[in-house]
Amino acid sequence: MMSYLEEHYELIHKTPRLFALHVTREQLLDTLHQITTHTSFDTLSQLTCTDWIEEERFELGYMLTNALRSHNLMLKCSIARDKVTMPSLALLFAQAEVMERELHEMFGIGFEGNETLYDFALEGWCDIPPMRREFDTLAYVNAHYDFREGREDNLDVKEEIKKRKAAAKSAKETPSGA
Amino acid sequence: MERKVITIYHGPQHPGITGNMSVELDLMGETITRARTHVGYLHRGFEKLIERRTIIQAFTIVCRICVPEPDPNEANFALAVERLAGIEVSERASYIRVMVLEMARLGAQLLWMAGQSGSVGLGTVGQWSIYDRDLILDLFEQLTGGRVYHMYIYPGGVRRELPDGFLERLSALLDYLQKRLDAYDRLFFDNASFQKRAIGVGVVRGEEVLRRGFSGQVLRGCGFARDLRRDNPYLLYDQLEFDIPTQSAGDVYARALVRRAEMRESIRILRQVIAQMPEEGAIMQKLPKHRKFTLPKEDTYVAVESARGEFGYYMAGDGSEMIRRMQVKGPSLIHAFSLLEPLLVGEELSNVALIMNSLGICPPEIER
Amino acid sequence: MDEGFIPYQQSLEDEEQSIKSTQSVIEQAIAWFRAHSMFVLAYGTGCGAIEMPPTFTSRYDIERLGVVGVATPRQADILIVSGYCSPKTLKRVIRSYEQMSEPKYIIGLGSCTINGGMYWDSYNTIKKLDDFLPVDMYVNGCMPRPEALIEGFVKLQEKIRANSSEAGYIQYRTRYAHYRANQERLFGTQVQPRYEENFAGMNL
Structure with missing residues (x-):
């Protein structure tokens, strides 16, 4: 299996027990076809997406597993962030349909040939797709929800540590000065 | 006579649903002609929240991804961080982790039993099994301080030493549960009213189930002995002796029988853990300080066998103290969509809750 | 097991003080009956749903307080909102609440209903349940233990027996414009039908 x-x-x-290989968007379907026919990696178990915003690309990961569930192979495919469509795998793997639907909603990636790209988890979402790096969840929260007054743990940790150190220092100095 | 198709929503507010989700059903009389799963009622955006948190901050929220059985999340998170950061865990910590995971599995199976029996109208089983699960939660409370969420398995080891006499108390509880399992056989598994409802309902079969990405009891209920603890071992499972129970019928009853046998296997594993656990040894490795705890720019995938099937995390670091991407793969995503939707077609409306419970669908892990 | 029993015992002993003498005997009797037959619609909106089965079964056995679970909003007196609400869920929760017949009460379970809890920076959970629905009792914790939930019920019993005009369902009628405005602000165009139509002919 590995030799091929x-x-x-x-x-x-x-x-x-975990392997990876890089493919381009054009090679993907062909490579998947070759691998599923010639090796025992014939099940799609997960479809991942990582947003590398500083490199202007999404990295999609097609996680394949074998019938014995003992080894995993990840096909990695980088695509540009601005024109983002991929061929759909729904005809090859039934389970790809819902995974693509989720990524479509969370990252705004289009999958050509998938008919089910409607709302998955969000209802009537009209902002930037939430898992993209440029979507700032805290800014969204501040714009759409009200916090209860008196909630104080929403603080910058670094600043608070500095403040506490300064307070402890001045507390130390005061008794010696007095 | 014209036959009319009506559409109803089964859930999200429905006692027969396995959580906050819904299934849209087209009915012709009592028979389902089309089913569509709707999720998103529980979406919290965990994967986004984790991108904004350091490792120690992210650790506190991962256990909330799946509520009935939070510990596989902690284990996955710890295993993935350790693999990326190159941390080795001591043998004693690994034993404690196995113990926690198996206790959580037992608890989850007992909770499942309450749901499954409730879906056929056997209320007594739930009264018993939830009580027994509570005894496990009591032990968790002694060990970790929390009943449901433990926040115990931490990258580098586990957070606390075992309390005095813990293993003896665990051993006594196992003796008790062993006896109770015989009582459950009489009360539930061998009960004619459950058998009549469950046999021949929700049948999953055929060679193609492997290709469709199913896992857990769905595979073991139709004859494939797949279990990540054996197939792709993590922690110390390759040093422990246990069987992988299988059934061939592939229906609701077969999956129930698989779970019945798995509870006994969990007890068997726990007894070995108690006997083999080294008495001395560090439980925690020395870790970098909070802001210095960084992950290299690499990615990995880890998976454990939860009480419902393969539970995996994909994790990518980017050289900073935040995790660049963590994606959860629960068994329920595939089971709730590409398995449940076709499986319900042709079934009676009254069997929906029965089938959903037997697949062990857990909505919070579908949408995170 | 005596968990949860002690606060209940105390509430029985303190009974005399908690009941306002402004009520007539009949009103007091009705309030007493109400307080001891609470039909609960447990909407498992979030993690809190996992501590419901222990609370309702043999170990903690909340039925001794007269608390029983029911399947439909039409029969329920009390709605438990068990955990964080995403906007998608909140629409269904509001719908369920509006279908319940009065008098009705809401228990908010878990820190996330109070102030967002763990999910304070999540784009898909609300941070304050009482902006949208009148909450009668909050039980804090993540998760709240069954004992905490039982104590919440005991406190709610006192509130029911006091029979005050502060009760949530009366608030929801009299201050509907406030709740409605918050709901419309969150849901935008996808807002539910107006509840007002249900009590159009009523004397508020």
């Missing part, structure tokens, strides 16, 4: 992958792809060994 070793021969044809640049395999990255992450752990003895």
